[in-house]
Amino acid sequence: MHRYLVHQETTGASATHALVIGIGAYPHLIGGSGQLAPSNDGMQQLSSPPISARKFAEWLILSYRNPNQPLGSVALLLSENPQRDFTNPKSNQQIQPENATYDQVDEAIGDWAMRGGQNPDNLLLLYFCGHGIAQGADMALLMSDYGNNPRARLEQALDFRRFRLGMARNLPRRQIYFVDACRANSDTLIEAFGYAGRVPIAPGLESAAEAPVYYATLAGENAFGKPNEVSVFTDALLKGLNGSGSDNSEGDWRVTTSRLKESIDYHVRQAFEAGAKRAQVPPTDDLTTFDIHYLSGEPEVPVFVSCRPESENANAEFVCKAGGVERNRRKPESAQWALPLPAGSYRFAAEFPSGSRAPVEQEVHVRPVYRKVLLEVT
Amino acid sequence: MDSGLKLRVSKYLMGTDIPRNGVIANIYALDPDKSQNSKRNLVIPVGYGARYETVNLEPGNYLVEALLPSGDILSQEAATKEGQFPEVDLQGEHSAHEWHSLHNLLGNVEAGDSYYRSYDRVKEWSSLDVWALRNPPPELRSGTPEGSRAWQSLVKWTAKGSAQAMDDIGPSLEVSLPNDRDGATQVHSFRMGAEHLPKEQLPRWYALAKSVKALQLVSVPAPWFNLDNSHELPVELLVRQSEGGDLEASFSVPDLDLSTALGYMSRGALQAAAHLVDQADAVNMLFLKWTNPLGAAGGAYILLGTQPLTDTRPWHEWVRNLMNHFPWLPDGAIQYAWLQLRQGSSPENRRRAREALIKAFSRGIPYYTLGLQWMIDGLTLLGEDDKEAQRMLRSVQQVTWRADMSQTFTSIGLAR
Numbered sequence: 187m188h189r190y191l192v193h194q195e196t197t198g199a200s201a202t203h204a205l206v207i208g209i210g211a212y213p214h215l216i217g218g219s220g221q222l223a224p225s226n227d228g229m230q231q232l233s234s235p236p237i238s239a240r241k242f243a244e245w246l247i248l249s250y251r252n253p254n255q256p257l258g259s260v261a262l263l264l265s266e267n268p269q270r271d272f273t274n275p276k277s278n279q280q281i282q283p284e285n286a287t288y289d290q291v292d293e294a295i296g297d298w299a300m301r302g303g304q305n306p307d308n309l310l311l312l313y314f315c316g317h318g319i320a321q322g323a324d325m326a327l328l329m330s331d332y333g334n335n336p337r338a339r340l341e342q343a344l345d346f347r348r349f350r351l352g353m354a355r356n357l358p359r360r361q362i363y364f365v366d367a368c369r370a371n372s373d374t375l376i377e378a379f380g381y382a383g384r385v386p387i388a389p390g391l392e393s394a395a396e397a398p399v400y401y402a403t404l405a406g407e408n409a410f411g412k413p414n415e416v417s418v419f420t421d422a423l424l425k426g427l428n429g430s431g432s433d434n435s436e437g438d439w440r441v442t443t444s445r446l447k448e449s450i451d452y453h454v455r456q457a458f459e460a461g462a463k464r465a466q467v468p469p470t471d472d473l474t475t476f477d478i479h480y481l482s483g484e485p486e487v488p489v490f491v492s493c494r495p496e497s498e499n500a501n502a503e504f505v506c507k508a509g510g511v512e513r514n515r516r517k518p519e520s521a522q523w524a525l526p527l528p529a530g531s532y533r534f535a536a537e538f539p540s541g542s543r544a545p546v547e548q549e550v551h552v553r554p555v556y557r558k559v560l561l562e563v564t
Numbered sequence: 565m566d567s568g569l570k571l572r573v574s575k576y577l578m579g580t581d582i583p584r585n586g587v588i589a590n591i592y593a594l595d596p597d598k599s600q601n602s603k604r605n606l607v608i609p610v611g612y613g614a615r616y617e618t619v620n621l622e623p624g625n626y627l628v629e630a631l632l633p634s635g636d637i638l639s640q641e642a643a644t645k646e647g648q649f650p651e652v653d654l655q656g657e658h659s660a661h662e663w664h665s666l667h668n669l670l671g672n673v674e675a676g677d678s679y680y681r682s683y684d685r686v687k688e689w690s691s692l693d694v695w696a697l698r699n700p701p702p703e704l705r706s707g708t709p710e711g712s713r714a715w716q717s718l719v720k721w722t723a724k725g726s727a728q729a730m731d732d733i734g735p736s737l738e739v740s741l742p743n744d745r746d747g748a749t750q751v752h753s754f755r756m757g758a759e760h761l762p763k764e765q766l767p768r769w770y771a772l773a774k775s776v777k778a779l780q781l782v783s784v785p786a787p788w789f790n791l792d793n794s795h796e797l798p799v800e801l802l803v804r805q806s807e808g809g810d811l812e813a814s815f816s817v818p819d820l821d822l823s824t825a826l827g828y829m830s831r832g833a834l835q836a837a838a839h840l841v842d843q844a845d846a847v848n849m850l851f852l853k854w855t856n857p858l859g860a861a862g863g864a865y866i867l868l869g870t871q872p873l874t875d876t877r878p879w880h881e882w883v884r885n886l887m888n889h890f891p892w893l894p895d896g897a898i899q900y901a902w903l904q905l906r907q908g909s910s911p912e913n914r915r916r917a918r919e920a921l922i923k924a925f926s927r928g929i930p931y932y933t934l935g936l937q938w939m940i941d942g943l944t945l946l947g948e949d950d951k952e953a954q955r956m957l958r959s960v961q962q963v964t965w966r967a968d969m970s971q972t973f974t975s976i977g978l979a980r
Binding site for chain 1: 594
C-alpha cells in the first residue's frame with residue numbers, strides 16, 4: 187500500500203478517494219513539546235481532532251457506499267501525543283499513520299489529487315480537523331509543525347482558499363471538502379499581507395468542478411465540544427452520513443450534498459443554541475446537489491422525546507415500542523430523551539410510576555432529519 | 565384528485581407575512597408502498613395571516629417538513645381523506661421580541677429562550693449607536709469617478725482604526741433612531757424615496773454602528789423596489805452587540821419573492837434559494853422588468869451559484885446587461901466576471917473576466933458579501949503575473965479581512 191494510505195480497494199472505472207487529516211498535537215503551540223511559536227495566538231493542544239479524524243476514516247472504510255464511485259482509497263495523517271496506531275476496521279491491520287506535518291500533508295495531497303485526476307468521474311473527499319485561522323475569505327489550515335520557523339510562520343500552513351480554487355480547476359469534476367477547524371480570527375493573516383500559507387495545487391485549465399465545502403460554523407474551542415470526544419461538527423457530519431442527512435426520493439435512502447447540509451445545520455445549530463459562539467463565516471461554499479452515500483438499510487434518525495409540559499419529564503418513564511414490542515425505556519429524568527432509531531413507525535409512551543398523571547402514548551413516524559415527539563400530559 | 569393538505573408555517577411577522585414565496589417544504593407519504601406520493605421542494609407561505617398553500621395529495625398519512633432559512637426544521641404528521649383539505653400549521657419558534665420575528669426566521673437572531681439565556685448573562689449592556697450615511701463621502705459613492713478610491717479609504721480605516729474613520733466619515737453622519745431596541749439589539753429602517761430617480765444613476769447609502777469595542781460599516785441594500793408596483797420598500801437593519809462588544813449587522817428586505825431566498829443564501833443554502841426564485845419565476849421577472857436592480861443582482865448570485873455554467877443560457881446575457889446598465893452596482897460586473905471564469909480558462913474568457921473585474925473594482929465595494937468572495941477568487945485566478953490584478957487583489961483582500969462573511973450584505977469592521 188502506498189505511503190499515507192490506510193485503506194485501498196480495487197474498483198471499476200471511477201472511485202472515491204479520501205484524504206483524512208486530524209491534528210491535535212502542535213509542538214509549537216501552548217502546551218506543546220517544542221519551542222513556543224511567537225505567533226501562537228493563544229492556540230493550545232487539541233484532543234478532539236485525532237479522535238474525530240479516526241472516526242471519519244473508520245466510517246469511510248466500514249460504511250461508505252456509493253455504487254457510482256465506490257471507495258478506492260483512504261489516506262490518513264494524524265498528529266497526536268502519543269502517536270497511536272490506526273486499526274483498519276475492515277482488515278484489522280494495524281497501521282502507524284504518518285504525522286501531519288506540512289511537507290507530509292503536501293505530499294499526501296499530491297498523491298490524492300493524482301489518484302482523483304485519473305478519471306473525471308472520480309469523487310475526491312478531503313476532511314481536515316485541527317486548528318485554523320481565518321480572516322474574511324482567507325483561511326489557513328495549520329499543520330502540526332506550525333510555528334517551527336519563527337521567521338516564516340505560515341510556511342507550515344495550507345492556504346485553503348487558494349488550494350480549493352486550484353483543485354476546482356482540476357479533475358475530477360466532483361470534490362467535497364469538510365473543514366472542521368475552529369477558524370479563530372487572527373491578525374497573523376493580516377500581518378502576513380495576504381499570505382495564508384502554501385498552496386500545493388495550481389489551477390488547471392478545466393471548467394470549475396462541483397466542489398462544495400462544509401465548514402464548522404462554531405468559533406474557537408466551541409467548535410470541538412468536549413475534550414477527548416468527537417467534535418461537534420464531525421458528530422453532526424457522521425449523524426448526517428448515517429442517515430439523518432438522507433432522503434428516499436429515488437426509492438433507496440441516499441445522502442445528498444444538500445440534504446447533508448440541512449442535517450449538519452440542524453445538529454450544529456443545537457450546539458449553537460446551547461450557547462456556543464457562531465463564527466462569522468459562511469457555513470457552506472458552492473453547494474450543488476449530488477449523491478454522496480447510499481445507505482444499505484434504514485437511516486438512523488435522532489429522536490427527541492419530551493412531555494408537554496417539559497417539567498413532567500422528571501416524573502415520566504418513557505417507553506418506545508416497535509411492532510408492539512418494547513424496544514427502549516428510560517427512567518424519569520428532567521432532560522428530554524434523545525435516542526437514535528431506524529426510520530419507521532413507533533409508539534412512544536410516558537408512564538408515571540408514582541401515579542401522579544395518566545399515562546399517554548402516541549404513534550409517530552420517524553424519518554430524517556430528526557423527529558421531535560411531544561407527549562401531551564394532562 | 566379531490567383531497568390534499570393546506571400548508572403554512574405559522575409565525576407572527578408583525579404584519580410582514582410572506583404569502584407567496586415563503587420557505588421550502590417536503591411532504592413524505594407514510595403509508596406502505598405510497599412513497600411515490602411524496603412531494604419535495606414545495607414552497608409554502610409564512611405568517612399568521614398568511615394564506616395556506618393547497619397541495620393535492622391522495623388520501624393517506626403524511627409527514628410535512630419545513631426547512632427554514634435559519635436552519636430550523638419543523639415537522640408535523642397529517643392525514644387527509646377523500647374530499648378533505650385539512651389545514652396544517654407548522655409552528656415556528658417564538659422570537660424574543662415581536663420585532664425580532666422576521667430576523668429570527670432568516671437566522672439573524674436566535675429564538676426567545678436561547679436569546680434570553682445569553683441576554684440575561686449581562687447585567688448592564690453598553691451603549692450601541694447607529695448612524696445613517698445618506699450622503700456619504702465621495703469615495704463611498706459607487707459609479708462615480710471617486711468610487712474607485714473606496715478600497716483605498718477602507719484599507720486606511722481598517723488599518724488606522726475607528727478614530728481615523730470617524731474623522732473622515734463624521735461630517736456625513738446622521739443619527740439613526742431605532743424603531744425598536746433592547747440592550748443588545750436594535751432595528752433601524754431605511755428607505756431612500758428614490759422612485760423618481762433614473763435606475764441608471766442611483767445614490768448609495770451606508771449605516772455605521774458603534775459599540776464600546778467595534779465600529780461596523782454596512783452597505784444599505786437600498787433602494788429596494790417592489791417588483792409588483794415599482795414602489796420602494798423599506799429595508800430593515802438589525803444591529804446586535806455581543807457581551808464583549810462585537811457587532812453583527814444583518815438586513816432583511818420585505819420582498820415577497822426574495823426575502824427568504826436571501827436568508828437561505830446567507831447561510832450557503834443556495835439550492836433552497838434557487839427553488840424559491842424558480843417557483844415564482846422571480847429572477848426572470850427581475851431581469852425582464854429591470855424594476856429592482858439590487859434584487860436582480862441577488863437573483864443572479866443564486867443562479868450563478870447553483871446552475872451549470874458550461875452551456876449558454878438566456879440569463880447569461882442579462883448578467884452582462886446588469887453590468888452595463890447600472891454603473892452604481894459593482895455586483896453586476898463581478899457576476900459577469902465569475903460567469904466567464906466558471907465557463908473555462910480560454911484567453912477570451914480570461915480577457916472578459918479581467919475587464920469586468922477592473923470595472924467592478926472601480927465601482928467600489930459590492931452590495932453583497934458574496935461579491936467580495938467572488939472578487940477575491942476571480943482576481944486570484946487571473947494569476948500572479950497580472951500585476952494590476954494583484955494590486956487590486958491586495959486591496960480587496962485587506963478590506964475582506966474585516967468583512968463579516970456570514971451576512972448577505974456587505975458589512976465591514978473598521979475597528980475591533
